[in-house]
Amino acid sequence: MEGKTVAGRIHDLDEGLTSAGRKAARGLLGNYPMLGLAPVAEFAAGAGVSAATIVRFVAQLGFKSYPDFQRALREELEQRSKSPLQRGAMLSTEPGEAPFLATFLAQSAQRLEETVALISPGEFETVCRRLSETKRNCYLAGGRFTDFLAGYLEAHLRLVRPGIRRLDGRPATSADQLIDVKPGDLAILFDVRRYDPAMLDVAQTLSQRKAHIVLITDEWLSPIARHARYCLPCSTQTGRTWDANAAILGVVEAIIARVTELSWETASERIGALEGE
Amino acid sequence: MEGKTVAGRIHDLDEGLTSAGRKAARGLLGNYPMLGLAPVAEFAAGAGVSAATIVRFVAQLGFKSYPDFQRALREELEQRSKSPLQRGAMLSTEPGEAPFLATFLAQSAQRLEETVALISPGEFETVCRRLSETKRNCYLAGGRFTDFLAGYLEAHLRLVRPGIRRLDGRPATSADQLIDVKPGDLAILFDVRRYDPAMLDVAQTLSQRKAHIVLITDEWLSPIARHARYCLPCSTQTGRTWDANAAILGVVEAIIARVTELSWETASERIGALEGE
DNA sequence: GGATTTGTGGAATTACTGTTACAGAAGTTA
């Protein structure tokens, strides 16, 4: 009873908590453990519940009073300051069972790390540099489940630079969207397993028009790879019904971050102007 | 005056302190900042002086009351706990040829792992169970940068179960989309920082209609949390221009995977039928 | 060495915080 951290106790209760109790728990875990060191009223306000609920919450945690609970937090903090453990260490769950979410997210994290090995740093950097040159237009397209990624990337790139075009919808084959493509233009295509034939058509057309294709795909590589100048493969395999695209989003966000950095001069103005609205 | 840390202020005073004042200072710096978070009496005992001296000491430091002093300590602590991420973000930008992608993806992976601590396993399971009950309708909506997450979730849930409705676009306030909402219906809302006022309106309307709101948000919790029955906070902070949503997608994919599992009986048929086409 | 100023701790006071009781709302079950 005494050896457990407060965060550990919260995880133990888990289902035993009521709706408002969870809000309290979330608030505390959200900025741990500072909120718990504040007076009850402040804790309550920060968690969006009443003071009474906070008191009941700490009682459920097994403390006989709120000051008692705070003492535990302080001692815990003292403990930690002696060894350079991080915030995460205090919050980590016990290895007792294998909760679905924890397992799944751990696998997601692993895929992220595998992806590091799959992508050449130089190639990534080159793609980002190309993206921050605003002379050329840049076209984006995705397939059935990856179209959202194209949309996400588009939304951000639009804020950073001009000349972004999105190829929309199913009849992507329709060549009228590609009619303005000039040699040397950039095209970012997303294609993952159950590779989309329509996407391959688009790639072929782009290739004919001498566009430079950036392919973002899974570890088995879409057939588009043959036409791609740059290729960024991501780890997606899950062994379940659906493959997972979180690692791809990670790479997309890395691209956004890097391109924003590289073209900060112009980007900062655009962002200011567009966000201000 | 406001920007300085408490430790810094002590150092500034230094000579100006009286004999007993020094004891207080030494005590506090001895196990900083925990002793300052304790009640005055405890601080006094720990430093070997009287309570009155402690009060005078914090007054000399420039605080107008002891609680005020404690607030400063808490904020300082909060500041410090957030800095490692930001420091990491800053470091990676410095050396020209540093492995930007590797650093960024490692941070993404870390956010994924932090998210595990933020979400209660029981709550996650409950949400998934509710989603696999097909009696109720389920509504989805997202804000500016999170709408694509709603779309991604929608696309998969549609394959798994009927009764999925997406609230689209900007004028989401338009109540006609919500007119059919019945008490007990489920609504999954995405809202991250730069919280969307329109989304809050939607949440309020849904709340009035007794819908059960599942909120997927960042670690600072959208104001919608007040109306939400279930809340799944994700780690998104990057210290850069844009926050990162890969962890949110990770959670979304976990939901998809779990719901698919739970309702495999009916889901497998639907997937077969719809995918075959 | 006595008078004066300054620092300190103990006790009274005050303000505020944590606690509890109660009433209303929400959820659950028949």
Add this chain to the structure above:
DNA sequence: TAACTTCTGTAACAGTAATTCCACAAATCC
């Protein structure tokens, strides 16, 4: 839908902590 149970917030209450006051001690200055 209605009765019952559980939960939650409001508000009054009680307890404790912070603050102030005062007497005493220490150091400093005539």
